[in-house]
Amino acid sequence: MAFTKTFDAYVPSNGPDFFALSKLKPDYVPFTTLQAVVIDPAAKADSFAYAKRLTPPAVFAHVLRCFYFALALMYTGFPSGTPGVAxxxxxxxxxxxxHTSLLHDVGWSNSTEALNHPAHAMTFELHGGIMAYEHLHAAAPNLDAFQVGDIVESIVLHTSQWSSGNSSANQFLLxxxxxFDAGGYNGTGVAGLDFHRLWNPKTVAEIEQAYPRVDMHNQVISILDKEFAQKPNCLLSHYPGGLDAIAKDVRVGPIVPVSSRIDRAVKDDHLHSSG
Structure with missing residues (x-):
């Protein structure tokens, strides 16, 4: 099995319509397969360094996991070849x-650079989107207006949901x-989506082993406490149940508990895990 060569550039924004088009199955995808995807080295280095410098450590691990979770969906049946769809x-x-995954949370930076940025008073999605826009124009001038537009719009809109209409493939994947990375299989996600139908636990476990969750819950809730206090009209204020619901939704531990990972239970060197 290999990655599909092309994908629908736009997909339905709501879960049921999306599932009607997709052929997604939660098949196991080795992390090594995802890790082998080649990204333009210069572009990769620039956004990696920028995000790592600005993003809190646990959140930086989150943005990397998001990239690989999204790649896994591209491997296991993301919509492709739908008639009439670019x-x-x-x-x-x-x-x-x-670019979108690595840069999507730079608006959560507590660095002097971010806090002194003219957009720092905006909701973090807009703040981060504007910083990403400026970064890409400086560090990746070869990207055209359509590419930068999709990346930045996807960052700005990644916490928003709609019951109708379309999202770019990039925005939907992010x-x-x-x-999913925030809440796991039972967390609140895109309306109508069942995460159990999207990701194989073994794939999830391997991604989490590569980029551990560590103190993500505390870092995220601390950031959002400040966001809600300083920007009562922030985009996430529209999340059902508000900050209290988000705090309950964000996982404290890994999505796939370490104790349930079969490879850790194998003691006999002559045995190996199945699947």
Whole structure:
């Protein structure tokens, strides 16, 4: 099995319509397969360094997990070849997705650079989107207006949901992956989506082993406490149940508990895990 060469460039924003188009199955995808995806080295280095410098450590691990969760969906049946829908190539979507994933939480930075930025009083999605826009124009001038537009819009809209209409493939992949990484299989996500139908637990476990969750819950809730206090009209204030609901939704531990990972239970060197 290999990655599809092209994908629908736009997909339905709501879960039931999305599932009607997709062929997604929660098949196991080795992390090594996802890790082998080649992103333009210069572009990858620039956004990686920028995000790592600005994003709190546990959140930086989150943005990396989001990228690989999204890649896994591209491997296991993300909509492709739908009649009448424009197609986007694998390399192009992967490139946009990398920038989008790595940069989507720079608005959560507590660095002097971010706090002194003219957009710092905006909701973090807009703040981060504007910083990403400026970064890409400086560090990746080869990206055109359509590429930058999709990346930045996807960052700005990644916490928003709609019951109708379309999202770019890039924006949908980022949004569903961020909600999944935050809340896990039973968390609140895109309306009408069942995360159990999207990701294989073994794939999830391998991604979490590569980029552990560590203190993500406390870092995220601390950031959001400040966001809600300083910006009562922030985009996440529209989340059903508000900050209290988000605090309950964000996982404290890994999505796949370490104790349930079969490889850790194998003691006999002559035995191996199945699947």
């Amino acid at each position: 197609q986007i190539g694998f390399e192009e979507l992967s490139l946009r997705l990398y 949004s569903v992956s961020t909600f």
